[in-house]
Amino acid sequence: KQEVTQIPAALSVPEGENLVLNCSFTDSAIYNLQWFRQDPGKGLTSLLLIQSSQREQTSGRLNASLDKSSGRSTLYIAASQPGDSATYLCAVPRENYGQNFVFGPGTRLSVLP
Amino acid sequence: ETGVTQTPRHLVMGMTNKKSLKCEQHLGHNAMYWYKQSAKKPLELMFVYSLEERVENNSVPSRFSPECPNSSHLFLHLHTLQPEDSALYLCASSRELRLERTGELFFGEGSRLTVL
Numbered sequence: 001k002q003e004v005t006q007i008p009a010a011l012s013v014p015e016g017e018n019l020v021l022n023c024s025f026t027d028s029a030i031y032n033l034q035w036f037r038q039d040p041g042k043g044l045t046s047l048l049l050i051q052s053s054q055r056e057q058t059s060g061r062l063n064a065s066l067d068k069s070s071g072r073s074t075l076y077i078a079a080s081q082p083g084d085s086a087t088y089l090c091a092v093p094r095e096n097y098g099q100n101f102v103f104g105p106g107t108r109l110s111v112l113p
Numbered sequence: 114e115t116g117v118t119q120t121p122r123h124l125v126m127g128m129t130n131k132k133s134l135k136c137e138q139h140l141g142h143n144a145m146y147w148y149k150q151s152a153k154k155p156l157e158l159m160f161v162y163s164l165e166e167r168v169e170n171n172s173v174p175s176r177f178s179p180e181c182p183n184s185s186h187l188f189l190h191l192h193t194l195q196p197e198d199s200a201l202y203l204c205a206s207s208r209e210l211r212l213e214r215t216g217e218l219f220f221g222e223g224s225r226l227t228v229l
Contacts, residue, residue: 044203089156
């Protein structure tokens with residue numbers, strides 16, 4: 001059974017700091033891993049999708065890495081801004097069928113001006 | 114305009130009411146999903162539809178009834194709900210269902226449901 005954990009649960013940093021969010025999963029036989037952002041009371045916005053054959057993906061100030069063998073992914077945010085404040089979730093497929101992603105509990109990020 | 118639109122954004126209903134949540138995707142995707150997000154719990158998959166056919170029902174109580182009339186629209190019909198059903202209900206879509214072709218999940222803004 002696939003289980004996803006994220007640490008830390010919450011993080012508060014001053015503006016401009018670089019930071020790393022962690023995601024761990026128990027079953028390394030995954031096709032891909034996706035990182036999302038969720039603002040309070042809103043839906044999820046896809047940030048990055050990493051295929052199992054890739055080691056990292058970059059979009060602007062965001063960089064996500066994937067280490068399947070160790071069951072880990074990291075989301076690196078460079079030069080953080082107050083607008084980055086949100087909850088960040090990672091998700092991996094539950095089984096080798098369908099799009100039933102298992103979501104982590106999320107990391108709540110606060111970037112202080 | 115987002116690719117996935119949900120209405121209503123907020124809904125308050127009594128336990129004896131019947132209401133429906135609507136989701137529409139403008140992305141040309143073939144798979145659509147209903148997720149439930151309760152306070153302090155990870156997202157839970159409720160239903161999956163691929164090309165208008167339900168392919169997964171994740172042990173959801175019968176008081177939740179999905180309907181997918183076409184690949185662009187998805188409904189969640191609600192009746193005789195319980196207060197513990199209060200949550201944010203999220204609709205999502207993806208290009209296809211097969212994992213190796215699926216690509217990304219795209220979510221709507223959600224419908225915040227409160228059951229009194």
